[in-house]
Amino acid sequence: MQQIRRDLYCDVAVIGGGVGGCAAAIAAARRGLHVTLFEKGVTLGGLATNGYVPQVAGNIEGICLEFCRKLDEAGQLLQRGDVDYYRNPSFEPEWGKLILESMVVSSGARIMYDAACVDVEMADENTIRRCVFHTKQGKIAVTARIFIDATGDGDVAEMSGVPYEVGGADFAGLSMSTTQGSRWAGLNVPKYMEAEKAYRQKQLDEGVKIPVSLCWDLEEKRIAEGKLVRHVSNKYTGFFRVMIPNTPEDNAEFVTFAFHSYYCQNTDAENISRQILEQHTLMKQFMLFLRECVPGFENIRLIGTGALPGVRDSRRVFGEYMLKAADVCCGTKFDDGIARFPEVLDCHHPTSGTLMFQRHFHMKEPQGSAVTIQHGCPAEMHPFGEPEGMEVRPNPRDYCEIPYRSLLPRKVDNLLTVGRCCSSEFHANGAMRIIGPAMGTGHAAGVAADMALKRGVRPRDLDGKEVRKVLIEEENVPLDEPCSGHWAMLRNAPGEIHVAPVGDYAAIEGVSMF
């Protein structure tokens, strides 16, 4: 057994430098704690940057808002019109890495790159003494008063014996589809849009009620020729892409996370490798297809594949409170709400490449602001058994809150979790995992670590209502006000909320959801 080559000491050790970990380190260091952030890679941002998912969904506030503003000031944020500033802005992932790094360094936290946490030494069964990292120097260790697991996959929680869950109960333990992001150059956007528009018009002129996208139909032909294994485009809206700022319209760069794998088991090493191999195969097939067949894509080049597996969900620890799908759909508010989520239920279907999403949940007695409909799912939606109750969706005019208790893992007293591994049911993880809430939980954990250490208590002994109060009063997170920006616009929009039938993306207009 290799000896520990170096021992580090700090108040708070944050393990994982994704958006959740960065927010936690920044918040704790700004409040005067001695903080070290450990990251197994050599840049920050996790999936949001290194996974090529540079698109901030959710309510943007607190440190997340600061991050977006800095990107904006640097001219690296792509807004979708004035009112849409708070709705899914995309950003240049390379700048995202550098801006997060500056924010962490300026906060006073130390960064240790190229340090993968591989072991945990317990002081007793409820207390972590040290986390051990594999580095170029050999094994190093950090002793801290509080540890924050920001690994996305709950690695530290797992190694310290915290119970956890993987996958959906209604999907026999399978996880959401996974998707390695990829970055492309050379797209002629106007040419592609024109071709899609003309194709749609042609179908309408021929009396087709719901026209399908050109890209979808071209894929269909290519599949029939045996040159593509399956569709990746949206049947109605075409090829999914998130634009990179500051690249010309007729020679644009974009990222896409359209190359999915299904039946994923995200704590199984070989299963993860299978997914990546499959996604690389899709990328190669689609590079040829898009160049040869789709107008506007003739000159595209693949210029980057994500440096992380495109895992949406893996371990979700059991915490003091497990956020429920019902909470997300019904807009539950908590006295100790420390972050929030006004989005669609962002669950990517674990098994169906045709449906792609399951953006609803089934409940017998929905309450609160849930949007409910009765119209029965296709069999493919629930391959392991029909759920009881009607379809429910979160109301886009409302939001749910994430309670402080979801950050408190059972069993281990000096550990907090942030980001996508927090305590949530499978479908509720669609709320916890996206960038806005991931940074919100990180922000809250950094604040809570400070409060616990100053009071000499365990994080679980804090009253979550007080953490919320500090976030509102000292950290400028307006949790006591309704969501702003895009969400305020939806809240105030006149008319009914329209739910398109499952799989029917064409019927979207006004305040609509699917």
Ligand SMILES: Cc1cc2nc3c(=O)[nH]c(=O)nc-3n(C[C@H](O)[C@H](O)[C@H](O)COP(=O)(O)OP(=O)(O)OC[C@H]3O[C@@H](n4cnc5c(N)ncnc54)[C@H](O)[C@@H]3O)c2cc1C
């Ligand atoms: C394909 C895809 C598309 C998505 N699309 C969107 C979107 O459009 N909008 C949106 O808001 N969200 C989206 N998400 C979700 C979102 O990107 C992530 O859930 C979010 O960024 C998670 O942040 P995190 O900090 O919790 O975890 P991660 O981003 O996973 O960060 C974890 C970090 O910890 C490091 N790490 C892991 N293990 C260790 C270890 N043992 N030791 C040291 N370091 C470690 C990793 O290298 C990484 O940097 C998407 C996710 C995927 C996969």
